[in-house]
Amino acid sequence: MTITGLAEPFLRAQLESLGLAVEYVRAEGDTLYRRGDDGRELPVLDLVGGFGATILGHNHPEILALAQELLSARVPVHAQFSLHPYAETVARRLNEILHRDTGDPGPYTAVFANSGAEAVEAAVKHAELDRGLKAAELLARIDEETDRARRAVRDGAVLSAAARRLADGGDFESLAAALTAANRARAEEPPVLLALTGGFHGKLVGSVQLTHNPVVREPFRALAAPCRFVPAEDPAALAAAIAEEHRTALGLTVSDGTVDLAEHRLPRLCALVLEPVQGEGGVRPLTAGYARELQRICAEADCPIVVDEVQSGMGRTGSFLASSAIGLRGDYYVLAKSLGGGLAKAAVMLVHHRRHRPGFELLHSSTFAKDAFSTLIAARTLDLLEADGGARYRQAAERGERILARLEGIRDDFKDVVADVRGRGLMLGLELRDQGDSTSPALRELSRAGVLGYAAAGYLLHAHALRVFPTASATTTLRIEPSVHITDPQIAQAESGLRALCDLLRTQDGDRLLAR
Template structure:
């Protein structure tokens, strides 16, 4: 007889979070507030600075979106009518094109591919980029074969040519050179895709996207299932160039001039994609610098490597512009959007593909049952309408609220510089990084920090003592992430600052009892 299992979903995770008071049931939500079920059954209001990991820019249950969704259901809107006309999906992509053209001052169209989550959107970009790379390989192979055929048909068979580029004698026979070219190119064109991502980056936890996520714990158990990425340090332009130079693969061509044939080096199309987040979310809320963004753009063009800009967390207006990358001048070949584009009510992603790279044949080899459904795309269209209303008024609100939040956080840091070492971010995507707590006086904090768990203790303290909901970032556990909605108030920001001051004071004093008192007296 087997023993009864208490929880069949995330039991281990829930037991771990229970130790620091994060095992809370939330029963209601509106705006920037969630209501926790209190021990007496009442709802306890909590300011939500986690924001659904960035998916709630407009807040919980935005009334206009709730009404829109209710109306869709009341009208018996068809949800799953695959292979039919989908006007809402088309409207979403057309609006995204208008926004992109405005923010980047370009006019090239981008095609849209829908999926169900951010990680799936990344996989769409990877699949399309590899599909495109395969066709570029085929095109180069055919072009070289045509050039070789032209050389041989021009009567050069039996003649000699300089084969030193291939390590052959200067007077090598053309036939010998051609054979060596074919051997070398067969190996070059069989080279697997080169994927480049950034240290600290996070792009999902699916089979392909997981190998682009820098966190070793997320990647290593599944490394055998997908192509591996090479990671370059963020914000180090020369290091990124070195990665590209090291990964390049040479193919060889035979070109005919008026007087002779010569062997020419060419870069084989081995680069599938370079993935970047304008602001690294899970890596500790680290914005890319404009200098690094420029290098990304230049290297992508130089090496024929498409740039995939992951705007899953930073996009859809959170940083004060629709695309955070627009503030960096980083124009991508692909953009992946998710999270806030669903307004907190729908789950979807949109991958935008630049027309110059788009392969229409991709539509015949990629599909998804639930992508581009009638409800999610209609909600996304309504979200974009809200964001664009009033000449983009909500972008300005996000920028202003972000400045207010950042100023409050910097004030706390100035008071406790030995505890908080950095405050950084863009708009309503901010991070608070704690320094080395081994000298703080708190034995408990130092121990938990060494285990990568301090951020969760801090989250539990702020939740129960100050009614503030937040978490540390997934791959930088010393950094608290702050992603509130545009509805965040001055009172909530001030309450957050008060809570952080109280936390820092306890750490400075080494008051472990004060840090954990909430566990015994918690009300929810």
């Protein structure tokens, strides 16, 4: 038996069929260098940016120098269960930024992780801990109410008609037993997680349940608590979903010598998880009006909001948090990707003090999280973003506006090919029209197979030295996520390549799309 040693042979075959099976050997700024057939390095303009991880570009000189310095100094990666002053510095800095951007003084407690999906799961785990403890506290209060009512009955109080109906035997102890059984049965119902249609929050066992795309979610739906999806930009649908999941626990009150039933809201909503700009769902920003209504509805239902800023945060959309630009405040924030400066695997979950449960980090931990190397790089990344009064945020907005204007020009010139252009800052998307009815057999087949965007990426790579990818759940939308340092000549190169792609689609030249 021969062992080939290939990692993910299926994926490799897919990459080869789409012209994406290339090896990148070096990276700098917005340029990746791939190895050519003759061994030479060929520059490629990278508009994927590590799916949003390189807001400062590949191998930023200051981040690279710090990484080399830390490795030479042999800073510990594994010093678990000890003081982590560097992580505390990052947490303090993030609190300052959140206070400035949201107006909420917090504070937020930071729980560190290695990836966005892991940090999302930490947020959901914490929200469930908080929900479970609140439910237990409610049941304990109801037990106290029951004891008070028991004493009142001994002193001559009588049961109301509603209480007698619940008490099958008619006496108080039958009532107390029925009440306890009903409350515990309701409290043991699984929690309700809410997320928006089109959302993407990872592919781990828990986070994949929050990812709307059924292709990646449904094979694993039996492994964790399911999620209820509600359409984005539809406050009425969110309110209706929350109302349907409302549960009550029954307690007892004593008034004027009568023991009666009392309803208490039973905590059942674990959290609503959302992205202020849906990345893998096709680069779709939420509106300020929807954010305002969403905030109100969740506050009334005591449903915590987990704001997933893994791809949209760290200044990518022109402000540190994309959510702050639309007035959305989270009980939890999740940051990752660019937090590591494009080099370190760093992520963090931030939980507001009004929700925080002390001791959570004893229940949730990660071997490589919060180490000196990743948190020192995260701290330097924050310093670079915040330098000169947040000049890089303004730079992201300006560069994004320039690119967006070029994309809108392409859309206007190719309305038969481009369905939409959208996004904010340096998180942009160009949506191609479906080619399922194309006169080209190749385009027709690619479109119906859902890989037209990937084939377009292969064409742009080989014909125009451009690296783009479609978004995962909306594969006709090409993502544009460069660093803040993208230059005017690079923007012109991107425009030229995208125009050539649109011209090819307009002329239905499927053979040229697949030529390598």
